[in-house]
Every structure is written in structure tokens, then in C-alpha cells.
Amino acid sequence: MNVERYLHPIFLISMVLGIIGAIMGVIVWGKDPYAGFLWLLISVPIALFSLGGSLRVKMAKDIETKAGIGIQHSWWVLSFGFSGLILFPAPFFVQHGGAGYAYSMTVISLIWVILGIIGIYKPHADTGVSITI
Amino acid sequence: MDEEHKVKWPWVDALGDYAVVPVHPKERRTLTNQFLVFTGVLACIAALWGGGALGTQLNLTNLIIAAIVGSAIVSVIGALTAYIGGHTGTSTYVNLSRPFGRYGGFLWGLAAAGITCGLGWFAVETWLFGVMIHDLAPNAWWANVGVASIWGGLLMMTTAVIGYKGLSFLSYLTVPLFIVLAGVAFAMGVYQGGGIEKIFSIKPVNPVPLSVAITSVVGLYIAGATITADVGRFAKRPRDPVIAWVVQVMVIMPYFLVGAGMLTLGMGGTRITAALLIAGAGLGAYAMAIFGQWTTNDNNLYSGALNWVLLVPLSKRTVTIIEGVIGTAIAAYVGFAAGASLDPFINFLNILGKFVPAVGGVLIADFYVYRWYKKIPAHERYALKIGEKIGEINWAxxxxxxxxxxxxxxxxxxxxxxxxxxxxxxxxxxxAILCDKAGISLYIGKYTVTKYGLAPTWVVKRYERGEKL
Structure with a gap:
């Protein structure tokens, strides 16, 4: 059983999407800092938690620890993604940030939610580590 | 893992969820878990609604000062009680049995958590939930204050019935949402107010002195600060709940207070959820209302049930459901009966609320001063042991x-x-110190701790007969 097999791809995809979101955030900030704030507030933590998760999983020695770290960091991906899913389609961000940017981030947030669910459920199912570790 | 966790766990958890025995080492959680569960409790009325109210009473400079000073006071108190829970792995009730005796721990625990949180504040906050939902959708039938109180109350019961795992699950999902929402409120507040310089110059709608505002900030969370052991007992290391508590209170609480206050200051005195909706946060406003109340109120029920279960011969799950139904019914009644007021009820809770901090003060004095004076090492002070004798009443x-x-x-x-x-x-x-010097006992009666911890006799009898609790 190798939890790294799927945890690393999950964190890699999340991190890349986080970087894309942060780049969009800088662009939106240029147009309207009050709206661009949200892009950065969600994308940057996800990119950092994904990077941290990947490194910590790699450094951990036993499978339970790897699974536990993977679950913890996947929760951050899931919950920040959940926040994005709720807030990016809101009228303020669609109007001030631009519909294209806002709806793109809604889709990215949905991907984060799905990746987060997989990153929580799979290690739990494979190792029995609690999902609320 | 510290030394005490390496020994074999000799307890029988007859009541479930480690209500009267130390938490099993395998159930101990990480620092992240502690931080998220504490923040989940905070992320509601305590900070966002409170911050929104302060935004109508203070200018931005005083709002920031009140948030930081109030949070600092609460962080010290909560850290002291959280450390006790982290060391002993036992609930507030078990810890209170040392400075108040077993009956005292039971009665004060019931007053602080069972009545105040489990019944009282659960009903008040369920009603407030109905009010907030009604604010957001005044013409929808499901947003009638009474109807929303019913479905809101039932929703809040679900995670409390599951227990600590349920509270953790919801906190994991929603805490980052609140961090983002407070940031959004901050940004929207600055936008609505016309820029940060203008926000600093806005005069509040209903100004109050700074000392009153600090009192409000401390009052928002001091009851929570005295019962931090209920969460801290699940920590892997004694220092974890202290770190988690201080970080969430000193960083997240001022951030929530100021973020919510900025929005209401910028918009000229509207409730935080309604202000978010008007400013264009869409679903975010509903999420704040629903999850904000849910994460706090399930903790109210959970803490209440931990205490009621000692009195009522029913399982903790059944007690939680009964408590939740009673609280929901009170909230719905007030919601449906136009003109009804919760003021007398809130006044009664406020009276109890004045004694809860005194109980916390006694607990802190007993653990950190009296037992230090008796030269008992910190890890031994409240460590529950089978065969140990505990006073039935500590009159001091x-x-x-x-x-x-x-x-x-x-x-x-x-x-x-x-x-x-x-x-x-x-x-x-x-x-306590004077009595010790004079050779006067603080205790009346003695209770011997069994493998069932501080479980009442009826619980032990039913458990030994094999009856389901």
C-alpha cells in the first residue's frame, strides 16, 4: 500500500492550480484590489499547504504518518476550495473581478474540493487513519 | 507522547466520549485539530456578530485596540485552563471536582455548561439563527424566524449527536471559510467605506467608551475560555491546546472582530450577515449565517450533554437529542409568537454568566497556586487515579x-x-493556603475514584448489568 502514489499527484495538481489562481489574483488586483484580495486569500494558502503536504508526506517514515499528514493537508485544500466555490460566483467578485476570472476560479475551486475529498478518503480507506486526525 | 500516555489505560468509559474518565491515548489529536476545533467554536456570534456590533460603536482605531486588549485577556485565561485539560485528559467537570468537590464539580459544571450552554445559549443562538436567515430572505416561507429556528436547530443537533468527531469534521470544513469570509468582510468594508483612510475617519453610529467595548470583547468568549479543557483534553501534548488557543484568540479573534467591524463601520450599522449580502457576497452571507451558528451551537449542545448525562439516566446521544429538541422548541416558540422576547431568558443566562468566570478563577487558583504551594508537580496535580480519594464538597x-x-x-x-x-x-x-497552614480541611466527605472515573452509581450499576447507556 503506497499512499504517496496518489497523494503527490493530488498535491501537485492543487499547487499548480493555486499558482494559476495567484497569477489571476495579481491580474485582478491590478483592476480592483478589493476583488483581487479574494483570489490571493484562497489560492496562496492552497499552493502553500499543497507544497507543505507533499514535502511532509515525502519526509514521513511510516505509512500511518504519511496518511495522517496527507489527510490533514487535503482538508486545507478541500476547505479553502469550498470557500472559493461559495464566494467566487458571488455578485461582487463577478462584477469587480470579471466574469471570466470569477467563473474560472469557481471551476478550479470545484477541482480543489474533489481533490481534497479524494485526499481525505483514500488514505483513510487504505490505512484506517481517522479523517479528523 | 508524554510519560502518562505510555502507561496502560485502566479506565472503563461507561458514559462514552470520555465524559468522566481521561481520554484514551489513541483518541488524542494533533495541534491542527485543536486549533480548528477551537476556531470552529469561535467562528460565529462570539467574533463575527460581536465584531459587527462593535463596528457600530467604535471608530476603527478603538475597534482595533478593543479587539487586541480583549483578546489578550481571554487568551491568558483560556490558555491556563486548556493546559490543565491537556495535562490530565479530563473534562471540565472532572477538573472542577478538585476545587469544588465531586458534587461541586457536578453542580458548577451543570450551571456553566449544562444549563448555560446546553439549554440556554443553544436556544438563544438557534433563535438568532432564525432571525439572521429571516434578514437574508424576508419573503421566503422557509426563512420565517420560527421555521428557520426549527430546521437550524435540527441541523445543529446532528454533529453534536455524533460527538467530538462530528464537531471536528464541521470545524475542518468551515474554519478556512470563516477566515476567508472575515477577509472578504474586511475588503468589502474598505470598499464600501471609500478607502482605508476614510474608514479611519468614520464616526460610529452608537458610540460607547473603549472600556465598555473591551468588556464586550472579553464577555463574548470568557465562558468559552473557562471550559477549554473539554477540547484540550483530546490533545496529544499538554502544550498543544495552549498554543492552539493562544493563536486562535490572539490572531483569529482580532482578525474576525476587526474584519466584521470594518464592514458594519463602512456600511453604517447593519447586521454582519445582511451587510455581506447587500455588499454582494451572495452565498457567502448564507454560509456565514448557517455554518457560523452551527459550529458554535453544536459545541454548546455537546458541552451541555457532557454534564446532563451525569444527572439523567439516558445515553449521551439521547440526552443531546432531548436538549436539542427543547432548545429548538424554545427558539421556534419565540420565533412564531410575534412580539415575544428572549430578554428575560438572556438576563437569566447573564446572571449565570457572571459566576462562570469566578468558577474559572477558582480552578486556576487551585491548579496553579494552591497545588504549587503544596509542592505537587504539574503533571500530578489533577491526574485522575483509581483508588484516589476526592472530596465530595470543597467548601472553599x-x-x-x-x-x-x-x-x-x-x-x-x-x-x-x-x-x-x-x-x-x-x-x-x-x-486555601490559610486553611492549610491552620490545619483546617477544605473538604467535606470523600469519594473513592473507581475504574469508571467519576461516573455516578446508577451509571456503574447499569453498565455492569450490561444495559445499553
């Missing part, structure tokens, strides 16, 4: 809490909650 604790609560709550000027806490602390430390 009772006297200190009652006198401290009355004087601090009604007679001494300043921050009532803080007065009660300090007076309870000082009275107990003096009485």
Missing part, C-alpha cells in the same frame, strides 16, 4: 466562587467577567 471553592461572582458581577466597577474571575482566584488562593 464554593465560597470563593459565590462571593467572587456576586462582588465581581454586581458591586465592583470595571469588566464584570474579569472582576469575578480575579476575585474568585484571589479568595480561593488566600482561603
Amino acid at each position: 471553592g464554593w465560597l470563593s466562587a459565590i462571593v467572587g461572582g456576586i462582588l465581581g458581577g454586581w458591586y465592583v466597577p470595571g469588566i464584570a467577567a474579569l472582576n469575578s474571575l480575579i476575585l474568585g482566584f484571589v479568595f480561593y488562593a488566600i482561603i
Whole structure:
């Protein structure tokens, strides 16, 4: 059983999407800092938690620890993604940030939610580590 | 893992969720878990609604000062009680049995958590949930205050019925949402106010002195600060709940308070959820109303049930459901009966709320002063042991809490909650040490701890007969 097999791809995809979101955030900030704030507030933590998760999983020695770290960091991906899913389609961000940017981030947030669910459920199912570790 | 966790776990958890015995080492959680569960409790009325109210009473400079000073006071108190829970792995009720005796721990625990949180604040916050939902969708039938109180109350019961795992699950999902929402409120507040410089120059709608605002901030969370052991007992290391508590109170609480306050300051005095909706946060406003109340109110029910279960011969799950139904029914009744007011009820809770900090003060004095004076090492002070004798009543604790609560709550000027806490602390430390020097016992009666911890006799009998609890 190798939890790294799927945890690393999950964190890699999340991190890349986080970087894309942060780049969009800088662009939106240029147009309207009050709206661009949200892009950065969600994308940057996800990119950092994904990077941290990947490194910590790699450094951990036993499978339970790897699974536990993977679950913890996947929760951050899931919950920040959940926040994005709720807030990016809101009228303020669609109007001030631009519909294209806002709806793109809604889709990215949905991907984060799905990746987060997989990153929580799979290690739990494979190792029995609690999902609320 | 510290030394005490390496030994074999000799307890029988007859009541479930480790209500009266130390938490099993395999159930201990990480620092992240502690941080998220504490923040989940905070992320509601306590900070966002409170911050929104402060935004109508203070200018931005004073809002920031009140948030930081109030949070600092709460962080010290909560850290002291969280450390006790982290060391012993036992609930607030079990810890209170040392400075108040077994009956005292039971009665004060019931007053602080069972009645105040489990029934009282659960009903009040369920009703407030109905009010907030009604604010957001005034014409929808499902957003009628009474109807929303019913479905909101039932929703909040679900995670409380599951127990600590349920509370953790919801906190994991929603805490980052609140961090983002407070940031959004901050940004929207600055936008609505016309820029940060203009926000600093806005005069509040209903100005109050800074001391009153600090009192409000301390009052928002001081009851929570005295029962941090209920969460801290699940920590892997004694220092984890302290770190988690201090970070969430000193960083997240001012951030929530100022973020929510900025929005209402910028928009000229509207409730935070309604202000978010008007400003264009869409679903975010509903998420704040629903999850904000849910994460706090399930904790109210959970803490309440941990205490009620000692009195009522029913399982913790059944007690949680009964408590939840009663609280929901009160909230719905008030919601449906136009003109009905929760003021008398809230006043009664406020009276209890003046004694809760005094109870916390006595607990802190007993653990950190009296037992230090008795030269008992910190990890031994409240460590529950089979065969150990615990007083049935500690009269010094009772006297200190009652006198401290009355004087601090009604007679001494300043921050009532803080007065009660300090007076309870000082009275107990003096009485306990003087009695020790004079050879006067603090305890009346003795109770011998069994493998069932501090479980009542009826629980032990039913458990030994194999009946389901």
C-alpha cells in the first residue's frame, strides 16, 4: 500500500492550480484590489499547504504518518476550495473581478474540493487513519 | 507522547466520549485539530456578530485596540485552563471536582455548561439563527424566524449527536471559510467605506467608551475560555491546546472582530450577515449565517450533554437529542409568537454568566497556586487515579466562587467577567493556603475514584448489568 502514489499527484495538481489562481489574483488586483484580495486569500494558502503536504508526506517514515499528514493537508485544500466555490460566483467578485476570472476560479475551486475529498478518503480507506486526525 | 500516555489505560468509559474518565491515548489529536476545533467554536456570534456590533460603536482605531486588549485577556485565561485539560485528559467537570468537590464539580459544571450552554445559549443562538436567515430572505416561507429556528436547530443537533468527531469534521470544513469570509468582510468594508483612510475617519453610529467595548470583547468568549479543557483534553501534548488557543484568540479573534467591524463601520450599522449580502457576497452571507451558528451551537449542545448525562439516566446521544429538541422548541416558540422576547431568558443566562468566570478563577487558583504551594508537580496535580480519594464538597471553592461572582458581577466597577474571575482566584488562593497552614480541611466527605472515573452509581450499576447507556 503506497499512499504517496496518489497523494503527490493530488498535491501537485492543487499547487499548480493555486499558482494559476495567484497569477489571476495579481491580474485582478491590478483592476480592483478589493476583488483581487479574494483570489490571493484562497489560492496562496492552497499552493502553500499543497507544497507543505507533499514535502511532509515525502519526509514521513511510516505509512500511518504519511496518511495522517496527507489527510490533514487535503482538508486545507478541500476547505479553502469550498470557500472559493461559495464566494467566487458571488455578485461582487463577478462584477469587480470579471466574469471570466470569477467563473474560472469557481471551476478550479470545484477541482480543489474533489481533490481534497479524494485526499481525505483514500488514505483513510487504505490505512484506517481517522479523517479528523 | 508524554510519560502518562505510555502507561496502560485502566479506565472503563461507561458514559462514552470520555465524559468522566481521561481520554484514551489513541483518541488524542494533533495541534491542527485543536486549533480548528477551537476556531470552529469561535467562528460565529462570539467574533463575527460581536465584531459587527462593535463596528457600530467604535471608530476603527478603538475597534482595533478593543479587539487586541480583549483578546489578550481571554487568551491568558483560556490558555491556563486548556493546559490543565491537556495535562490530565479530563473534562471540565472532572477538573472542577478538585476545587469544588465531586458534587461541586457536578453542580458548577451543570450551571456553566449544562444549563448555560446546553439549554440556554443553544436556544438563544438557534433563535438568532432564525432571525439572521429571516434578514437574508424576508419573503421566503422557509426563512420565517420560527421555521428557520426549527430546521437550524435540527441541523445543529446532528454533529453534536455524533460527538467530538462530528464537531471536528464541521470545524475542518468551515474554519478556512470563516477566515476567508472575515477577509472578504474586511475588503468589502474598505470598499464600501471609500478607502482605508476614510474608514479611519468614520464616526460610529452608537458610540460607547473603549472600556465598555473591551468588556464586550472579553464577555463574548470568557465562558468559552473557562471550559477549554473539554477540547484540550483530546490533545496529544499538554502544550498543544495552549498554543492552539493562544493563536486562535490572539490572531483569529482580532482578525474576525476587526474584519466584521470594518464592514458594519463602512456600511453604517447593519447586521454582519445582511451587510455581506447587500455588499454582494451572495452565498457567502448564507454560509456565514448557517455554518457560523452551527459550529458554535453544536459545541454548546455537546458541552451541555457532557454534564446532563451525569444527572439523567439516558445515553449521551439521547440526552443531546432531548436538549436539542427543547432548545429548538424554545427558539421556534419565540420565533412564531410575534412580539415575544428572549430578554428575560438572556438576563437569566447573564446572571449565570457572571459566576462562570469566578468558577474559572477558582480552578486556576487551585491548579496553579494552591497545588504549587503544596509542592505537587504539574503533571500530578489533577491526574485522575483509581483508588484516589476526592472530596465530595470543597467548601472553599464554593465560597470563593459565590462571593467572587456576586462582588465581581454586581458591586465592583470595571469588566464584570474579569472582576469575578480575579476575585474568585484571589479568595480561593488566600482561603486555601490559610486553611492549610491552620490545619483546617477544605473538604467535606470523600469519594473513592473507581475504574469508571467519576461516573455516578446508577451509571456503574447499569453498565455492569450490561444495559445499553
